[in-house]
Amino acid sequence: MERKEYSAGAVKLSFWFIEFRKVVELLHEGKNAEQIKSLALNENLFAAPTTLRANQIYHTVTGRIRALDESFIPLFTRSDLATQKLFALIAAMAYDTLFFDFVYEVIREKMILGTYEFSDSDVRVFFKDKQQQNEKVAGWTDATLVRLGRCYKTMLYEAGIIDKAKTARKILRPILDPDLVRWLEQNNMGAYVKALAGVR
Structure with a gap:
């Protein structure tokens, strides 16, 4: 990967x-x-x-x-x-490493913890962590981060992973087709299975 x-x-x-x-x-x-x-x-x-x-x-x-x-x-x-x-x-996540990290670190973690919802504060915490870890992200404006968070939520909503609530968004754990899981594992993309299935 x-x-x-x-x-x-x-x-x-x-x-x-x-x-x-x-x-x-x-x-x-x-x-x-x-x-x-x-x-x-x-x-x-x-x-x-x-x-x-x-x-x-x-x-x-x-x-x-x-x-x-x-x-x-x-x-x-x-x-x-x-x-x-x-x-x-998955293609959008593979194309954009930061988006992959968002799904893996925010959505997956929430599913593992069994909370099944996340809010704007979770998005802010994610970006704050990334700004501390990465010089490039540290240089982005707050407006850029807000737009990026909005974009991530829209993509997850359109993919059927979250609902469209205004405040806390519900996470809708997807049912992964066994053929999709097999294909991901055969292509060294097991991390994507974990990200979407919400497992360690």
Whole structure:
């Protein structure tokens, strides 16, 4: 599992599940990255408001897909919707190390403790810890950290991991498909199983 440098880039990004699924399906049909990029930019594959946004969605979604071993593609196409959303979440976590750490250190810990909810103060504590551990994060503004926390909550909500409450968010422990668990373990991604299943 490759650990990338921490990034606040997620403030500009979304979960983009529908776009993720479209690209995976096109890859499954045999299209290559260049053909998909052409569809995204010339035929507005993602129904994006601008070419700039289409390009951003294309780069983010393909980056997330490349963060996983391509052997996930046939498994994704035959999985149910909930499992497909988990694949998209795992890809987002693999693409963004700080987001992975958030899920592993905040969501997983809450499930292990059996509290099954987290609040904005938990998000603040997570970022405060990271600022003490990492010079790059220490340089980010409070506004950036608030936006990053909001982005993480939105992605977890859209993946079906948390509810949309205004105050404390409930954590909805996902039911992991055995094929997904097996695939993660075979690809040295056992930490993702622990993160999503809430186990030590």
